Amino acid sequence: MAGSRFAYVRSFELPDPVLPGVFMVVRIDGKGFHGFSQAHEFEKPNDAVALELMNHAARHVCQELRGDVTLAFGESDEYSFLLKKSCKLYNRRESKIVTHIVSLFTSAYVFYWPQYFPKKALQGPPSFDGRLVVYPGVQEVKDYFAWRQADTHINNLYNTTFWSLVLLSNPPLSERQAHETLKGTVSSQKNEILFSKFAINYERLPAMFRKGTTVVLAPTRPSSKVRKSKRRKAHPRELRTLHVDIIGSAFWEEPEAGAKA
Numbered sequence: 397m398a399g400s401r402f403a404y405v406r407s408f409e410l411p412d413p414v415l416p417g418v419f420m421v422v423r424i425d426g427k428g429f430h431g432f433s434q435a436h437e438f439e440k441p442n443d444a445v446a447l448e449l450m451n452h453a454a455r456h457v458c459q460e461l462r463g464d465v466t467l468a469f470g471e472s473d474e475y476s477f478l479l480k481k482s483c484k485l486y487n488r489r490e491s492k493i494v495t496h497i498v499s500l501f502t503s504a505y506v507f508y509w510p511q512y513f514p515k516k517a518l519q520g521p522p523s524f525d526g527r528l529v530v531y532p533g534v535q536e537v538k539d540y541f542a543w544r545q546a547d548t549h550i551n552n553l554y555n556t557t558f559w560s561l562v563l564l565s566n567p568p569l570s571e572r573q574a575h576e577t578l579k580g581t582v583s584s585q586k587n588e589i590l591f592s593k594f595a596i597n598y599e600r601l602p603a604m605f606r607k608g609t610t611v612v613l614a615p616t617r618p619s620s621k622v623r624k625s626k627r628r629k630a631h632p633r634e635l636r637t638l639h640v641d642i643i644g645s646a647f648w649e650e651p652e653a654g655a656k657a
């Protein structure tokens with residue numbers, strides 16, 4: 397086959413290697429999830445079960461690509477996966493890496509759907525897009541994840557206030573009126589609306605909504621029953637699902653987090 401007269405078309409395939417020795421971040425994002433979340437009656441502003449399904453699909457990716465993916469961060473319909481500098485997956489071919497991660501995530505999302513929504517049938521096959529960005533150093537990697545978590549916070553504060561105005565106001569506000577009310581407001585004003593009108597203390601909302609979800613491959617916690625050396629060999633690392641602050645430096649310095657980029 398390789399020697400057929402058609403084989404020349406192969407030369408149209410262009411190489412797409414990623415630079416060696418740099419971090420890679422693959423971010424996937426649900427296609428049209430504004431509509432998808434309505435069609436499947438996700439709770440507004442945050443459907444916790446839908447987020448748990450996203451987290452499960454992300455853990456599946458982390459598990460399959462153990463050794464290459466060291467950290468993942470998710471919010472809403474998106475997830476970012478950090479691949480280590482020395483990653484050799486598909487000889488660092490960009491299209492292979494992105495398509496593999498995005499299809500693995502998507503199939504896991506569909507596969508585990510019934511486990512999370514046993515009474516809600518999928519209305520159709522959902523899809524995700526994916527992109528790969530390289531970052532040269534640890535600082536850019538930390539700033540990348542800080543950027544995503546800051547986005548989580550901004551969106552969640554807005555959405556929580558918006559949906560409180562729509563769903564809890566008396567008389568109820570239309571979505572247009574709620575957007576009008578929030579136009580030009582800063583964080584402190586949204587917090588004030590939540591607290592004075594709806595008795596909601598933003599800081600007390602579930603951490604998963606406020607901080608997103610971070611999945612890390614971390615050293616297994618010490619167990620008194622198993623000798624340390626034995627334990628390290630048998631189960632050196634385990635996946636941990638966290639809802640913590642990753643903007644500050646504490647997260648990255650904590651060895652138990654296993655998040656050393």
Ligand code: ATP
Pocket residue numbers: 425426427428429430431433438439440441442443444446447472473
């Ligand atoms: P695109 O295809 O361009 O990504 P999109 O409709 O997916 O368009 P996004 O900017 O990705 O738009 O936003 C995702 C939307 O999905 C959010 O605005 C929110 O309405 C909805 N959504 C995602 N996850 C949840 C969830 N767990 N609970 C409630 N709504 C959610």
Ligand code: ATP
Pocket residue numbers: none
């Ligand atoms: P890679 O991950 O590198 O793609 P692979 O095992 O998927 O490895 P391919 O070169 O993609 O290898 O070849 C796909 C293989 O899958 C075929 O060689 C064949 O053995 C098997 N296969 C795929 N579809 C069918 C089918 N419909 N019936 C029987 N075998 C199939």
Ligand code: MG
Pocket residue numbers: 425
């Ligand atoms: Mg998008």
Ligand code: MG
Pocket residue numbers: 425426427428429430473
């Ligand atoms: Mg989307």
Ligand code: MG
Pocket residue numbers: 425426472473474
């Ligand atoms: Mg999105």
Ligand code: MG
Pocket residue numbers: none
């Ligand atoms: Mg093939």
Ligand code: MG
Pocket residue numbers: none
């Ligand atoms: Mg194949």
